[in-house]
Amino acid sequence: MFKNKKLFKMALVTSMAALMLAACGGGEKEDSKDVLAQIKDQKKIVFGVKHDTRLFGLKNPSTGKVEGFDIDLSKALAEEMFGSDVKPEYKEVTSKTRVGLLNNGKVDAVVATMTINEERKKEVDFTDVYFDAGQSLLVKKGSKIQGLDDLKKGTKVLAVKGSTSAVNIREKAPETEVLEYENYAEAFTALKSGKGDALTTDDAILYGMAEEDPSYELVGGTFTEEPYGIAVKKGNKELVDELNKALKSLKDSGKYDEIKSKWIKEK
Structure with a gap:
């Protein structure tokens, strides 16, 4: 009796393994397409x-x-x-x-x-x-920040997670503090609420923000090439x-x- 049960279990495991292999094989075929x-x-x-x-x-x-x-x-x-x-x-x-x-x-x-x-x-x-775009800075009109040279210790720049902008600004302005947000909407909201001195990303994107709220402007020109x-x-x-x-x-x-x-x- 015990022997039969053991054989049954072995057959069941073998069948299940065969089914899993077949399923995996089908997935690989689809993935390779x-x-x-x-x-x-x-x-x-x-x-x-x-x-x-x-x-x-x-x-x-x-x-x-x-x-x-x-x-x-x-x-x-x-x-x-x-x-x-x-x-x-x-x-x-x-x-x-x-x-x-x-x-x-x-x-x-x-x-x-x-x-x-x-x-x-x-x-x-x-x-x-x-x-073709280029990275720039967005600030409130009248801001003391007018370019990269103004990003000293004590200043805060807002950027978006996963973007090249966050990497670039740390290289270009190593003394400034970089705060990263999930998306551009959150970053722009943070800038407008005073959580940072400037927001950085590609100029084409910043123009859209300045169009949305004309009290903000781009400063300092572009300091990278963003194709x-x-x-x-x-x-x-x-x-x-x-x-x-x-x-x-x-x-x-x-x-x-x-x-x-x-x-x-x-x-």
Whole structure:
């Protein structure tokens, strides 16, 4: 009797192991499938975009829709690449979450004011540059802070977690205290409530904040180069190539400039 029970348990364990291996094998097959092929099969492409960045990706509270340069550009890219066969969808990302959401398959491509740099290239693949920005400072009009040289010991600069801006400002102004927030909305609210002397990020994003509240202004010019690229999961060369082709086509046709001029006013 005991022997039969033992054999039964062994057979049960073996069967379960076989089922688990089969399930894992199926998962690996799906994971190994390139993102471009999945997009075409599912007839949708999911873009990771910001919801808190005026001019680039901001959720309109009255309509519930996300609006901005990154949104319009990604729509145009999807149409250029797939016509009406693939529907663009959008998922919120932040500077802190965008790489993780991309690599776990929650989004197919990130179009979210993401600066191309060597460190990030180790984690994701980038397209060609789609927008050139530069880091600057936003302050209350009349502030004594008028540039990097004014960021001395005792001053506080606000930045966003996961952004290159926080890293850069620590290098450029090592004496200042850097306070990091989850997103741009929180950082700007903190600046307006007096928790810092300046807010730093890319100038294009800061212009959006100054447009929202004209009592704030950009100072000191730009002190870095911030080329934005579209990020995809590493190893998806075909998707990168298709995005680059579509981006070039939009620039050649004038559609890119049309989208840019709608959102970004040259200062």
